[in-house]
Amino acid sequence: MTLSFTLTRNERLAEVSTREAVLTDPGFGKHFTDHMVSIDWTIDEGWHGHRVEAYGPLQMDPASAVLHYGQEIFEGMKAYRRADGSVWTFRPDQNARRMQRSAERLALPQLPEADFVEAVRQLVQIDEAWVPSGGENSLYLRPFMIANEVFLGVRAAQTVRFMVIASPAGPYFAGGVRPVSIWLSREYNRAGRGGTGAAKCGGNYAASLLPTQQAVANGCAQVLFLNEEGTDLEELGGMNVVLVRSDGTLITPDSDSILDGVTRNSLLQLAEDAGHRVERRPVTLAEWRDGVADGTVTEAFACGTAAVLTPIAALKSPEETIGDPDAPAGPVALALRKQLTDIQYGRAEDPHGWMVQLTEAR
Numbered sequence: 001m002t003l004s005f006t007l008t009r010n011e012r013l014a015e016v017s018t019r020e021a022v023l024t025d026p027g028f029g030k031h032f033t034d035h036m037v038s039i040d041w042t043i044d045e046g047w048h049g050h051r052v053e054a055y056g057p058l059q060m061d062p063a064s065a066v067l068h069y070g071q072e073i074f075e076g077m078k079a080y081r082r083a084d085g086s087v088w089t090f091r092p093d094q095n096a097r098r099m100q101r102s103a104e105r106l107a108l109p110q111l112p113e114a115d116f117v118e119a120v121r122q123l124v125q126i127d128e129a130w131v132p133s134g135g136e137n138s139l140y141l142r143p144f145m146i147a148n149e150v151f152l153g154v155r156a157a158q159t160v161r162f163m164v165i166a167s168p169a170g171p172y173f174a175g176g177v178r179p180v181s182i183w184l185s186r187e188y189n190r191a192g193r194g195g196t197g198a199a200k201c202g203g204n205y206a207a208s209l210l211p212t213q214q215a216v217a218n219g220c221a222q223v224l225f226l227n228e229e230g231t232d233l234e235e236l237g238g239m240n241v242v243l244v245r246s247d248g249t250l251i252t253p254d255s256d257s258i259l260d261g262v263t264r265n266s267l268l269q270l271a272e273d274a275g276h277r278v279e280r281r282p283v284t285l286a287e288w289r290d291g292v293a294d295g296t297v298t299e300a301f302a303c304g305t306a307a308v309l310t311p312i313a314a315l316k317s318p319e320e321t322i323g324d325p326d327a328p329a330g331p332v333a334l335a336l337r338k339q340l341t342d343i344q345y346g347r348a349e350d351p352h353g354w355m356v357q358l359t360e361a362r
């Protein structure tokens with residue numbers, strides 16, 4: 001069955017010159033394409049009203065549940081233009097399924113995978129001209145779901161909207177990949193046992209903003225959170241963390257309260273393909289500290305869709321600095337980063353069939 005989306009074209013498309021100016025220097029998350037996708041859900045009708053329409057402000061009742069109780073989830077993915085002009089995306093099934101898991105935790109309805117992937121396809125096809133080319137440019141895709149029932153009672157909303165918007169994105173590292181220092185948050189946790197840490201929800205991000213401000217005030221790019229006990233690594237505000245050992249083993253936290261990143265899973269798969277051992281298990285802060293001191297932990301990196309892979313030079317806290325803030329990027333991290341981006345931009349073979357084509361070559 002082909003899902004059918006109603007199309008109402010934007011009659012006031014951005015001027016070509018405006019679009020070209022945006023695509024020359026897109027930045028991140030500042031400019032949006034001409035259209036957006038919406039699908040509504042009600043408890044009586046289920047999912048309905050699949051449509052593509054002009055991008056623009058939503059009319060929202062001030063009593064909409066999401067504005068009060070934060071019943072919201074989102075995804076982040078990208079569309080990549082290849083040298084032949086065609087546009088592809090990366091493992092959309094993984095994002096669709098993760099959104100279903102997030103929905104379950106936030107008591108939101110589960111959107112079928114086919115609807116999710118088709119929504120993304122519809123938006124990229126109609127706004128294909130907004131997909132930048134060259135370098136590490138991409139069109140960032142933001143699917144999200146909000147509780148828009150007009151009701152202040154505290155219970156799961158019975159009226160929900162799923163949407164997809166798109167925003168051209170420039171390279172995360174404009175001047176080449178540069179390792180960062182990250183700040184160890186001792187005061188705050190991102191999530192706790194039984195909480196929403198494994199769901200991609202706005203509330204987790206709201207909780208990470210203050211610790212991130214502290215990280216920036218301490219000269220760091222991002223914050224690293226530990227588990228409730230303050231012993232084990234969890235993840236950054238919006239990226240997973242991986243350590244590399246001198247014997248080539250990659251280790252990454254296994255925890256119920258971290259977000260299961262598609263980028264991390266993919267990088268670890270490529271690492272296994274290349275003969276690295278991969279361990280998913282609790283990873284203590286002491287293991288990082290001692291490993292750097294005795295030379296058995298040689299690299300650390302953060303990973304997520306936006307930046308792909310960011311080498312971590314040092315982990316700072318008021319008590320100590322683990323690593324050398326001026327250290328260059330490690331070879332394992334750089335090789336994995338190149339391998340994954342080469343697959344995403346169609347410059348290398350795609351051995352796992354991760355890429356999904358959205359538009360034809362031109």
Ligand SMILES: *Cc1c(COP(=O)(O)O)cnc(C)c1O
Nearest residue numbers: 238239240259261262263304305
């Ligand atoms: C989105 C996200 C990640 C990275 O997931 P990807 O699927 O790789 O983009 C990691 N941690 C958190 C908290 C996130 O929200």
